[in-house]
Amino acid sequence: MAWIKRNLFFVVGGVIALVLLGGAGFYIYKGWSRNSAASDKLVEIVGSLKTLIDQRPSPGNGKIDNTKIAKEQDKEVRAWIESATVYFKSIPPIPQGNVTSEAYAGALRRTIDQLQKEADSSGVILPPKYDFSFSAQRPLVKFAVGSLEPLATQLGEAKAISEILFAARINALDSVQRVRVSDDDLTGPQSDYIDEHPMTNELAVVMPYVVTFRCFTPELSRVITGFAKAPNTFIIKSINIQPAGAAGTAGVIPGMPGEQPPMRMPGEYPMPPQATPQPVTGKGGLQTILKEQLLRITIEVKLVKLLSKS
Secondary structure, three states: OHHHHHOHHHHHHHHHHHHHHHHHHHHHHHHHHHHHHHHHHHHHHHHHHHHHHHOOOOOEOOOOEHHHHHHHHHHHHHHHHHHHHHHHOOOOOOOOOOOOHHHHHHHHHHHHHHHHHHHHHOOOEOOOOOOOOOOOOOOOOOOOOOOHHHHHHHHHHHHHHHHHHHHOOOOEEEEEEEOOOOHHHHHOOHHHEOOOOOEEOOOEEEEEEEEEEEEOHHHHHHHHHHHHHOOOEEEEEEEEEEEOOOOOOOOOOOOOOOOOOOOOOOOOOOOOOOOOOOOOOOOOOOOOOOOOOOEEEEEEEEEEEEOOOO
């Protein structure tokens, strides 16, 4: 104790020095820990940057900014999508606007009468009293709740499809089939409908239709061209072709079961008189290896309709 008393200042100084050394060591340790963590983070960032640079495409470098280029290309794609909407014109419903039962009933009858007259003027044979898949709705004056708008839309689309077939001068239209959109459709004939449903995604609604008709190959070519050139986006999903034979009953002459009226030959528009076969008396010459025959065509076509922007 005497020594401590004689060297009190020395002892106090030594204790203070030890405390300062401990604090300095702790500070150095904390700094080292922070530096180590920062170094690990830097290594991670450098590794991520190197991974991005090595990617194809990469964000770029000081000379090429791929991120900026990507944003510009995104704008170009969006502008192209906007310009492409002109090829997805919607078919006007019949009637347009706020549809009432009375308005739809009148428009339905007028449209069916108009299509029957167009078919007659184009030389297209229809089934007797054909209603273009609206047999269940034609006699009605009141319709199921919530069905007027989809029915008006389908009437406009069925009219557009039928007019494409008439413009191609097919020989006979056997049926136009659509999906059921109303409770009234449950009472209609099965031949008016297909057992499918519209498909919807974030961009559009795809509505399926099936048409069955008879024609020769030139008329079939014009039908396909008509769907391709339509201002609305029709996509032909499938085409089934078979010899017409006795299939279908469209155009049967009353009182003469099973007999068909004379069909147009390929490429001819007016209905020619029925010719009497003449015996072949020529000799030699080339042998006929391909003879045009009447075909029965079933086409499944889908109409793509863009959703309205909201």
